[in-house]
Amino acid sequence: MLTACYTKPMIKKIALLLVWIGVAFSPALSWSPAQAAASGQTEDGWEVLTPGVDYREFTLPGPVRAYVVRMAIKDDPDDPVDITLESAIGRGYLGGLETVRGMAARYDDAIDYWGSEWGNRSDILVAVNGSYFGGSDTPENGMVQSGWYAKRFDNLNGGSGLVWTLTRQVFIDDCVTHRPEKQILHIDGDATAGFSITGINTSRSDNDLIVYTPQFGARTPDQTNGVEVVVKMTRPLLILPYSTGNSTSAVIGKVTEIREAAGSTLIHFDELVLSAGENQREALLSHLNIGSTVLFNQEITSLSRDCGTPVDLPWTKAYTSLGAAFHLLEDGKIYTPAQDTTRAPRTALAYDPNYIYLIVVDGRQPDISVGMTFQELAGFIRDTLGAQDGVAQDGGGSSTMVVNGQVVNRPSDICYTVFLPLVSSSGTNSIPNPTQTIPLEEKFEPNTRLQAGCERRVANAILIARVLPREYSKTSFTGSDLVFTTTATALRTGPGTNYPGFAAIPAGNYGILLDDPEFDGIRAKGTYWWKISILGKIGWIDEKAIATLAPRFSFWPFQH
Incomplete structure (x- = not known):
């Protein structure tokens, strides 16, 4: 044990310092966004991730642990920062499954359409799991992703979920149809x-x-x-x-x-x-x-909760949305299933006039968090967060929150730990590698070495992104240059590794950069991208894999 000795003058200085700290952080004093960002904490206990996006953990009786991120609906005019709600699809396509952390990484630094133009990039700050998914691994109900209406919401089936538009409007719809x-x-x-x-x-x-x-x-x-x-x-x-x-x-x-x-x-x-x-x-x-x-x-016709009465809701230019389990909280009134007695991990989205809330609750871990019933979840949203409207998303082992690339909650899926042998170049086994943890659902026999905290692969997610301005390459490439590949690379369907590669291009092949002024040399996923015609195919290529051969002239045989 270490013992510290303090003189009376030192004690007096410490006391004065404590008084100063108490005054400086008193809730009665004003709290500017700049101070909040500098200190990392708001006056009501939230941690500032970036101006307009705050994070907070709640420890409640039960025990229950809840993790909440709030995003400002309107930018602070005194300290503006462009933030938006986004959505993600597992592995980048409908029917793909991926962890929430994997989706956050997939869409981080990828180009988006926020601001009504392609080319800005998403700095992904937060992600939570999204909607239920069926046997085909496709998200249930509908989905809007970065402005694309990617999957229609079910007609007359409810659960159309929370919607975020290009004009920064937010609402929750229930029953919809497509005339x-x-x-x-x-x-x-x-x-x-x-x-x-x-x-x-x-x-x-x-x-x-x-x-x-x-x-x-x-x-x-x-x-x-x-x-x-x-x-x-x-x-x-x-x-x-x-x-x-x-x-x-x-x-x-x-x-x-x-x-x-x-x-x-x-x-x-x-x-x-x-x-x-x-x-x-x-x-x-x-x-x-x-x-x-x-x-x-395209037009979505909104109807009341019972699918009977037309409702005027602003679906025009919806930017982000995905199907919900159900409309949990509407104008402060709680709606829960008839049998709502089970406490479980939960994920929810909610909003009030100032913020959109992303909420994850841990569960099925009696020593850490028992979870919530839907009634308790709705009460937490309304009575603790102060929001009057919210939807439940997929829960259970899917409930996951990622903040700045790290899982902050403790998902409930049980894992098992295995040792995988390293294989030498001769094909013989060598010493075991570090342990690898795999979800129990992927193992078909019991194992005695169990632990909670495995991330489940899910179909989609809701993200909060800080929008970064578009950037272009400073190289001397121009659209129409004749180039050759200096290394083997993939040709992709878009500018970024988040887009699928559809052709392998070996080193030493010649192609022509295609003039596309909006996207020539656009930055995404840590590098710059060019549209190219090569080996009879057209796609996007990483500029680190190409070099200029010579300016393009009319007699080049590669010209199209």
Whole structure:
């Protein structure tokens, strides 16, 4: 034990210092955002992650541990910082499963559409798990991801969830439907050339006109009838209702490729694919050609909780949303399942006039946290956080919160610990490597070495991102340069490693950079990206894998 000795003058100085600290941090005094950011704490006990985003842990009787992040709905005009709600898809495509931490890393430093333009980047601060997912590993209900309407919300089925728009509006919807006459596309501005969009990122029949977006995956399904039309987009496939005679009230794209009786069409990050079944093929082809302009309009019709009464809610230009388990708290009134007696881990989203709240509650660990019933969760949101509206998301072992890349809660899934042998180059086993922890659900026999805290792979997540301004490469590359690959690399569907690689390009191959002024040399995922035509393919390449051979001249055989 160490013992400290203090003189009377020293004690007096310490006392004065304590008095000064008490005054300086008194809640009665004003607390500016700048002071909060500098100190790392707000006047009501929240830790500042960045101006406008705060984190706090709650220890409640039970015991119960809750983890909450709040994001300011409106920026502080005295200290503005661009922050937004985002969503993530496991492994980057519908049907992929990934840990919440993995999704946070996947979308960190990736380009987004916040600010109504592509090219800014997302600095991911916080992530929590999202909606339930079924046997196909696809998120249940609908999803809007970075402005793309990626999966339709179920008609007349409730649980449409919390919505965040490009205009910083937030609301919670219940029952919705999609009126067929409100999901349309027009060709070359011709009101008579209108087609009903029958689905998004789903299977196609002979009578369907399906839209496939980049969230579906690298390619459309492999189908050998009908026709597929590639459309280069000026912005994501936003939810944007039709307005007669107003072409600006539409999402606009241009036809770049028509593929007859062929599927497995590549989908670049700024493209979508119209996939028409055999019975829709002739009508569609009679109206469009390469270069045709396509105008897309979609509308969601909101209904009351019982799916009976129309409700006016601002789905236009929704930027982020995913399906909820159910609308837990509405205008301060709590709605819970008939049998709500089980305490379990929970995840929820809520809001009040000032903040959106991301909430995770630990459970199934009696010595740490027993969890909450839905009634208790709603009471915590209303009575402790002060919010009047909230939705429950997927819970149980899925409940996970990631802050600045680290899991801050203790997920309830049980793990087992194994030792995996290292294998030498000769193929023989050598000494064991460090322990590897694997979720129990992936093991089929009991194990005595158990511990809680495994991260479950889930289908999607809600993120909070600080928006970083776009950056461009300072190299001397220009769109139209002839280049060659200096190392083996992947050709990707978009500028960033978060987009799938669809072709392996060996070192020593020649290609031409394609002029795309908005994205030439755009920064994402820690490097800079260029659109290139190489080996008969077009995609995005990391500039560290290429070098300039010479300026492009009209006689180059690689010219297109």
